[in-house]
Amino acid sequence: MTTYKFLNVIEKCINCGGCFAICKDTNKVPHGTARVKIVTINEGVPGERNIPVSCMHCTNPPCEAACPVKAIEQRADGVVLVDKDKCIGCGYCGWACPFGAPQYPHDLHGAAAEYEGIMDKCTLCVTPFVPGATLKSPQPKCAQFCSTKCRLGGDINEILPQYREAKARNIIAWQERV
Amino acid sequence: MATRTKSMDKSSGIRLSRRTFTKLTALGTAAALSGISSVGTSAAEILVPAASAAPAPGVKLVKSICSHCAVGCGFHGVIEDGVCTGLEPWTDHPVCQGGMCSKGTSIAEMINSETRLKSPMKKVGGKWVKISWTEALDEIANKVKQVQSTYGPDSIFWMGSAKMTNEECYLFRKFAAFNGTNNVDHQARICHSTTVFGMANTWSFGAMTNSWNDMRHSGLIFFCGENAANSHPVSMQHILEAKRRGAKFIVADPRFTKSAALADQYIRFRSGTDIALIMGMANWIIQNDWHNKDFIAERGYGFDAFKEEAAKYTPEVVEDITWVPAETLKELAYDWAHPPAAELGEDSVACICWAMGATQHTVGTHNIRSFACLSALMGYVGKPGGGCNAFRGHDNVQGATDMCILSHSLPAYYGLSDGAWKHWVGVWNRHAPVTFDEMKAKFAEHNGKSLINVKGLTDSRWYEGVLNTDEFPVNQPNPVKMAFVWGHSLNSITEMKKMKQAMEKVELLVGVDPHATIAASLADRPDGIIVLPASTVFEKDGSVSNSARQVQWRNTLVEPMYDSRTDYWIMKELATRLGFGAHFTYNSPEDITREFNLGMRVIMMKQSPERLKKQQQYCADFGVEDCQAKSGPCAGEYYGLPWPCWNDEHPGTPLLYRNDVPISEGGNDFRTKFKDAAQSTPGNPVSDDGVSMLATGGYDELNSDGTPGGGWKTELDEDFKDIIAQNLCPSGSGRMRFRAWNLPDFVPTHREPIESPRPDLIDKYPTYDDVADHYRIPCKYKTIQQERKNLVNEGFPLILTTGRQVEHMGGGAETRSCHYLVELQPEMYAEINPKTAGSIGVKHWDYVWVETLRGRCKVRAYVTERVNDQTVFMPYHWAGWFEGESYADRWPEGTCELALGDSVNIICVDGYDRTSNMQETKACQCKVYKF
């Protein structure tokens, strides 16, 4: 069975913003809203690390549990989606999500204006910001385009070996040095 | 957010927005749409499906190469009825494996940018008016003729671009030649000209020796003045892989960069003291007898002179100059000499990498020489994982440098001698008749000498050629009266106040660019500016060379948008009006490639378009470890056929100077380029002090008949297959130079920056004597260093250094016009240390002034420990404000970039490299205070 996940090898994220920009481009996410963003810790001092943050498509999504109108649903393949027509924009999912992934965009224009205040987040590229009539199959563009291959996304059976390999280091341990 | 709209379809007038497309395709009407399309995509386009996703019906995926840096990442443009609606990854691209940074992933947005210049515009009576291409080209051509006849051909300055294709770069240099002037230059002058002079004077070629992918095999990667996480993001894929395999990654930089954050060790040193640091390492290595004596004896020259100079840089002396503790220096030297075994075991070697942190200095050429010598000291050159990796900037700056859009050379570094001209005129003559005498007649004479052999003005100081002041008179018949700014941002050039005056003084200023840029907005003048909309690189076919000398073919994604035209077309139209159109009329870009394939012999750029396209098609066969195709139609070839690529069968040379593999399989050697003319004879090149420049068992460069001589550079129709079959390198087997007897310092010698925080060290390590004629303009060194000796105590206590942001590129006109990138990086700032901020009472993101002797910039304060309390850092991509005043209303309507900021190059120092005329941007004295 296919289960979609993200695994981030954070030792390799360089905060290049490639994921952010390709997500914007692919999914037409409006200015001011992000489905994936880099959070930098310890900026400018040893220990500085960049962490790509987005919806993690949790196995037990707390947002789904928190939603009072049952707008959020996890599919059989693990992808957590919001039905924008059901969403009331209350913000509970934002409280529930450990990553702050749900966004409630404002100041929207054009076709997006209809979704003012309605929750948006990573859909694994299944639907763009303004949902279309059809759903695409999950193709995490951010992971495909990641500069350093630190962001792995897709079927857990495919990405887990890649993650393990990326983490497995030569005995001349960088672990000690990091 | 921009809607991706096709430019007005020239024949049917139908406009289709990207959104309409999405809707229509969702409804399943894509097939019907193809009937609407009347503008076909280029015939040369090669369609290859992405590995990841099959395109929907009616959608084409076209391979292309990113336009934002010299890593040269590939991607697929998603093309729907002639509109680029998005990107798909090129997952089997040998260099990037599908990866791209934020600039690359924003390409679709940038192609479709609403703020692009949409038609030729002319400033009349203080207003911008739209003019037709015919009017614009006629007016420009007439002005060119008038200036040339009144003042002479040197009164026009042609500023070209590293963002053109190789074909266009080549033609641009040829174009200047047909205009009778060497006053032609481009961005390489201000980014890596010192790399080229430094490396070429040490190794014999001026380019990156190894490649991006090759760094996977390093045992130690040493960054000195490079921040790849910002400036060459995808290269970090290979660097971090090397680190995973056990390599040590060390970053030496005045600033704790994003790259430093991922390194094993970070070493902070003072801006402008690279030579002291490197010579200190060299000294410690020599003192401990760790150096590679075999390599030095067999392939090196002048080691004793080097050793003698290095001995002055004891760990204690280095600590005093550089801030690097003596113990740290000793460890660093040890590490350099003993790279971790990583994957190569005992053969483990180290590489050194740099970019503008090292190049943009008054001593830039010698910074690079010191790196090359440090590498030679251990014999790390010509080996996988070793070498000197200069990370070039623009996507095609390696190509533009090779094509020599440079005021001191004809394409392929032939120089400006009569012999060089005869070589190239011979090549040009094959396309349309022209003789050397005709060419020479186009050039003016000055002081009894033809200017055909005299180096021209450089883009770093072109404005002095206009201003022609008593202090800096220009040494040519007349000052510059007309300037072309052709694909070149002006805010990447220092002394912007003077440049602004020059832009106000010329009789006509012509900007050619996809965006209006500050070529349109900087000058305070009511008229005398014409801007022409150039197509982006995605609107034409052509080849592009990345930093690793890998040449890739770039396909047309979309036809020129709006009313833009390709650089080639503009050159051809002007050439026709100027009476030499035949020399610039070609049936296809490929014909231009074939023409330069014939002449680019010094570096053997003989990669035919057919071979490049074949490699693109079979890219999946090339391995990520060494970029070699192990099977398939390209088996044996290296990706991009890195030069020297000797002939139509040669696989390319992935590692320069590697002499343990056959030349026919990519082997190479040091050229026998360095010879004292008076003492050398064919077969016996010697140095100025009479030492043989042949390697042990080496031989001089060869003619095609196997006799010693420079024939390999000039015999156009020879392919040297016989010589290569005997495993001889036609360019000879010579020695690299520790001692370069033709440079101002024979051996790298520390000299304090013009503006230094250490008056005492200025006395000990003074800069150069002033120069009366440096690329036609006097250049001041000692005078100004002495005048400003006490600056640190006279109110300018902090060192100002500049650099890159990952989201922006060069002058930033394109990237500051992109919504996504502006969202990530919306404003200009100066990084200041929390202590500095505290001392001036400034909080994060408050406005501050940063002031130097040249002027001041109003910017946000970015309070961070990236810089120490003696340093201030500012990115250089910003323009549109001038000393705090916004110039937003000066652009042609609708063409102003989305984000503007003050330009740091208003305030950078007026110092220039003693050899290449590179501007100093990394070290000067400043003060910061609250706005």
Ligand code: SF4
């Ligand atoms: S998977 Fe797609 S929607 Fe999710 S963050 Fe990545 S690009 Fe955006």
Ligand code: SF4
């Ligand atoms: S693309 Fe990859 S390396 Fe770049 S910021 Fe995103 S996760 Fe990090």
Ligand code: SF4
């Ligand atoms: S800017 Fe450089 S690293 Fe970024 S995508 Fe383009 S070529 Fe790759």
